[in-house]
Amino acid sequence: MHCPFCQNPVTKVVDTRISDDGHSIRRRRECLSCGKRFTTVETTMLLVMKRSGSVEPFDRDKVVSGVRKACQGRPINEDDLKMIGLKVEEDLRARGLAQVKSEDVGKAILKPLHDLDEVAYLRFASVYQNFEGLEDFERAIEELKQGKQQ
Numbered sequence: 001m002h003c004p005f006c007q008n009p010v011t012k013v014v015d016t017r018i019s020d021d022g023h024s025i026r027r028r029r030e031c032l033s034c035g036k037r038f039t040t041v042e043t044t045m046l047l048v049m050k051r052s053g054s055v056e057p058f059d060r061d062k063v064v065s066g067v068r069k070a071c072q073g074r075p076i077n078e079d080d081l082k083m084i085g086l087k088v089e090e091d092l093r094a095r096g097l098a099q100v101k102s103e104d105v106g107k108a109i110l111k112p113l114h115d116l117d118e119v120a121y122l123r124f125a126s127v128y129q130n131f132e133g134l135e136d137f138e139r140a141i142e143e144l145k146q147g148k149q150q
């Protein structure tokens with residue numbers, strides 16, 4: 001990324017923001033030569049491959065609605081849900097891949113949800129990891145007690 005003012009190729013990213021629709025990233029950059037700042041917008045579509053093999057654009061709202069179901073009756077507000085959606089997207093985008101698997105999205109949800117609410121975490125994990133019976137719950141609860149994470 002060359003500086004538009006002096007063409008120096010060495011610039012530093014001072015701020016990164018993902019747009020609300022999740023389809024573009026704005027970076028504020030500073031030229032290390034002349035010190036001027038400028039903004040670049042990168043539109044990279046993050047794709048998710050589903051188990052069926054079909055591919056669709058990553059949708060933060062889908063993450064939020066999946067998590068919302070697991071959070072029913074828990075002391076979790078819309079801002080918490082939005083924050084999880086944002087963390088998941090940042091986590092996935094930080095990998096620098098154009099395409100991730102739907103399992104990766106599920107895994108990326110587990111950690112911030114675990115930090116937010118253990119009951120909601122268990123509910124979500126039970127669906128996402130296909131818990132089959134009490135033993136699976138017992139194991140997950142035991143792991144929670146020991147402070148381990150999946």
Ligand SMILES: [Zn+2]
Pocket residue numbers: 003004005006007008031032033034035036
């Ligand atoms: Zn410059």
